[in-house]
Amino acid sequence: MPLLFLFFLLSFTAGATEVKYNYIPAKNNLSVLKPKELEFVAKEICGIKAVRCKENICQIELFPLLVDYSLEGFSVFSLPKIEKYLGLKTFYRYSEQRLSSIAENITFFLKNRGYLDASVKSTLFVSKKGFAKLKIHGKEGDLYLWGGFDFEGNKCFSQKNFYRVYQKPFGSPFSYIDLYNALDLAQELCRKKSLYKSFVYYKEPPRVEKKSLIHFAWKNLREGPFLFINFLSSYIDILVENPVAGVKFLFSKQNAVYPKLVIQTEGKALKLEIKGAKRIPKKVLVEKIKKFARSSPFFSTLKLQNFLLELYRSKGFFDIKIEILRKENFLKIKISEGKRYKLEVRINPNLKNLKLPKEKFYSREVEKKLVKLVENYLRKEKYLYEGVKVYREIDKKGRKVVLTIFAINLRKVAIIQTFHIAVKNKNLKEFLEEKLEEVDPYRVVTEKNYRKEVQDSLNNLLVAFGCDSPEVSLKREETEKGIKLVWNISCPSVKRFGKTVFWVEGRIKQRELEYMIKNFEGKRFNRKYLTLLEKRLRETDLFESLSVKTVRGEKIYPLVEGVEKKPLSLEGLVGFSSDEGLMLDTSFKVRDPFGWGSVFTFRYKLSQKRNLYELSYLDNYLFSARFFGGLNLFKRYEEHRDYTITSKGFSVTAGYHLNLYADLALTLVSNHYNLEEEKGKVYKFISSAEVYYPLSFPQRGLFSAFLSLSVATHKGNYTKAVGGLNFALFRPNFYGSLKFSAGVVSPKAPVFEKFYLGGIKNLKGYSYEGVAPAGGGDIFWYLGTEAGFPAVKPLYLFAGFDLGNSVKRGENPFREFKKDIFAGVGGVTTVGPIRFVVALPLEGKITVGNFKYLFLIGFNF
Structure with a gap:
């Protein structure tokens, strides 16, 4: 081990601890911890292999950082599956053992997917700085498909019955695992024939023929629809990923393997003759006797007689008499049942x-x-x-x-529960009271496991909240009136936060991370701080993976682990709606080119009635932990219900992070527009505020609100105000949301500043901008709700309704408001997030033409 430390390249000294690494570390602030603190915190970091501290020096051994890996020699069909199977990502740390065993894992994977001749080699290079490069080269060989089995020997079953139970479609990639399952199935089917002994084994070599997948498609269709559907699902991804090569593959001939299963039996099947059985059907008796014969290592007529006697007695026949005569494998069973005994219950x-x-x-x-x-x-x-x-x-x-x-x-006694909750935190106390109301006192008294489960649940809740030395005790008192259960729940004090620790792989500078990641040291533990911190970090759009967890000791240390996203990405969504037809919204992003945490975005949005070009810059932490800013250049063309407009201009935003809960911002917008035959300029100042707050403990809901106030110049000054609330509720098998927004604008504002409702963003059952008076509304309000439930993974079902209206100033916006209902399905698939919505307005006669729909699918490269 002393030789290992010759490779320690870097050391950092900050405060009380000097930290040394064998490889270049991620951006981190471990050196701010004391040695004892560092030891138990560092063990929770995924990229750290070992930690050893002596006095004020800590030596940390890291896993290598995978910066590049390549897969060569694999077909376009197996390459995506191999990548998914491996689960490797660049700029993540993996152990040398895992990286070195990749070739063996891929070989195993391929051999069990029909590539019996597959061979894979890998080359792993780890530099002195700990950068790992992995090169994988493979030869798949020919693909072998399973064509069926050749059976030899004493067949205990029909082939059709075997394939019906086996349920594997013909033409699937051959797998030895499936072959071993087939051997077990054949053995089981033979045992059901009540043979004394049976053996099933695989005999090499198998028969191999050239067959196409089209041949197997017809074969599966003849056998049954379920086999055919399973066959199609096995190869549909090939057609989706590479249609040209997929069609060619379907019609080309492949090696079809027909393994030979040999069945050997010793002894003969029992032949039964049963007389006198009336109350228990002979068919049931035969199955019972066969099962008994299979389960008994040594068959004897005496044991069978006792078995049948016990069987009849269990049915109420206590005068039963049974005689058994045996000649080799022939059994003659004579039964005298007698009368069935009646029942008297006391x-x-x-x-x-x-x-x-x-x-x-x-x-x-x-x-x-x-x-x-x-x-x-x-x-x-x-x-x-x-x-x-x-x-x-x-x-x-x-x-x-x-x-x-x-x-x-x-x-029968009265059971009384009393609760003594010594907890200062109001939210935690209310949550404990809510949990205790669900406790069943009868089960607490009668079921030991339930009692322990309740105590453990309450104790874990206190620990999760950060209680120092939590106590949950139950005292049982016998009284004249019954049993009294006294629960004592105490949280003497809440632990305080230790230093916030981060470990982030990427280009971003440590100074920027210190701006982003707030230090809660010294504050009383509150999980809401961690929820808000994670939200803040995700809003930066810089991290591919991110976790905010806690490490518990004398204090509670927040630990932020993350991997920065790749510098270039293309993301967006495509879809189709009943109003706008085909839609495309895509963004090309350049993330953190200078290590400042900034994001440059070029956005292009296209539909049948509008398009948008936008170039923007955003820095969520502009040279400090408090300020943020952005710049936006735009050009757009839009066809609206009442007007058509072309506009271009820019906006500049300066903002201030008031705290973890709230942001304030001031934006200047310069807009040069061409409104049909009218040209003009609008300069607008927008002051806005946004609040975000998680509800209750543990996190069960979110509340957010926004307010925007605008002052603009356009042939005189006009003002505009828009605000909204959003409440979301989360449960393991349910989510719900409630949204409300409202706004008002000066009557002399231009038409493109007026309010129009309708479309998928608000009143989904109405056409885009279909809810507004001519020339747009001066006042609007909108209320929408949605509830969702999990369906077949990864999909979920949702439904809801919308209410709202847009009117001129002086009119009553609540008199004849619009309403609709909607439902749909959504989820996160391997292709990307999807959402399909169907909506219907609740007015007039319902016709097919009234339905509105939208389908969206996201992508990210």
């Missing part, structure tokens, strides 16, 4: 209000059912008891079974 002690179903005859199933009903009744009526036991008395003279069900130490 409850001890007597429960007057308990009503049990009347069962005429005895059986074990009936006995279990009655015991279960008694236990459910006792729980429902809140009885306390130590257990339920059954005494079974067989009266052969009366041919009946007297079943006595005893409830041991039965008593």
Whole structure:
């Protein structure tokens, strides 16, 4: 190990700790921690392999940083699947062991997807600075498809039945894993024939023929529709990713493998002759006997006789007589059932209000059912008891079974719960009270596991909130009136934040990260701070991956880990709507070219009625932790309901981060427009404020609000004000949102500053800008709500309604407002996020032409 430290290249000294690394580290501030703090915080960072501290010096061993990897020699069909299987990303740190085993993993992957002759080699180079380059070269060889099985030996089943149970489409890539599953299935089917012993094994070499996928498509279609659908789903991605090569692949001939399964059996199948069976169908008896024969290592008629006697007795036939004659594999079974015994039920002690179903005859199933009903009744009526036991008395003279069900130490008492919550934080106290209301006192008394689950849940909640030495205790007191449960929940004090630590891979300068990442040291722990910090960082649009977690010690240390996005990207969305037809909205972004955390964006938006060219610059932390700014150049052409306009100009924004919750901004807009035959200029000053606040604990909702006030010059001055609220609620299987916005503008404002509602952004059931008086409205309001539920992963279903109106000044905006309903499906797929919405206005007669729809799919390169 001493040789390892000869490669330590960099060391940083800041404050109390000197930190040394074997490789170039990510941007971080670990040196601000004391050695003991650094040791347990650094262990939570994914890119760190080991930490050793001695006095004021800490030596950190890092995993190498993967800066480049290439895959060569693979077909266009398997390349995307291999990349997804590996899950490697550049500028992430991986262990040398994982990077070195890539070739073996890919070989295993290919061999189990039909490439039986695949061979893969990899070359890993790690520089002295810790930059890893991985080169992977593979030879796939021929693709082998599964064409079916050749069966040899004593067939225990029909081939059609085997393939029906196997459910693997013909023409799928051959896999040895599937072959082993087929061996297990064949063995199981043979055992169901009640053979004494059977062996199924694979015999090489397999038969190989040349077949096309079209041949297998027809074969699957003949076997059944489900096999055909599964076959299509296996190859649809090939046609989507590369249509030309995919069609050629479908018609070209491939190697089809027909493995040989050999079935050997010892002994013969049992042949049964059953006489006298009336109450239990012979078919059921045959299956029971076969199952018994399969499960018993040594077959004997005595064991079979006892098995059948017990079977009939469990059905209430206690006078049963069975004779078995055996000659080699032939069994002759003679059954004398006798009469079935009736049932008499007694409850001890007597429960007057308990009503049990009347069962005429005895059986074990009936006995279990009655015991279960008694236990459910006792729980429902809140009885306390130590257990339920059954005494079974067989009266052969009366041919009946007297079943006595005893409830041991039965008593009914009142259970009272009291809660002593010593917690200062109001939100936490309210949340605890809400949780305690859901606690079932009866289950607390009777179920030990439930009691422990409640205590652990409450304790974890206190720990998550940051309580120092939290306590959750339960005291049970026996009183004359019943049982009293006393819950004592205390949080003597809340831990304080330690220093905020960050570890970010990328080009961004450390100074900028210190601007972005707020230090909460010394404040009482509050999870809302972390929620808001993560939101702030995501708003910068700089990070490909980002996490904000906590490391707990004497203090709670926020830990920010991230990887910066690639410097160049193309992202946006395409879609189709009933109003605008095809749409495209795309942005080419240049991120952080100078390490300042800035983003340059060129945006192009196109539809049938409008287009937009926009070049913008944004820096969320402009030379400080408080200020932000941006510049925007634009040119647009728009066809509206009442006018057509061409405009170009610029805007300059200067803003101030008031705190984690709120932003203030001032924007100057210069707009040169051509409104049909009118040309003019508008200079506008916009002051705006935005507030964002997470609700309750743990995070269950979000509240945001905005307000924008504008003063502009256009043939005289005019003013405009717009504000809005947004409330969102999150649950594991539900989300909901409520939006409200309203605005007012001076009557003498130009038409392009007036309010128009309608379209997918607000009143979705109405045409774009279809809700407004001629020339636009001076006042508007809008209220929208949406609720969603998870469906088939990764999709979710949602539905909601909209209300709103736009009117001239002096008119009542609430008198004849518009309303609609909508529903749709959305989700995040491998292609990108998708959203499909269908909306309907709630007015007049419903026709197909009234429906409005929108389909959007996002992309990112």
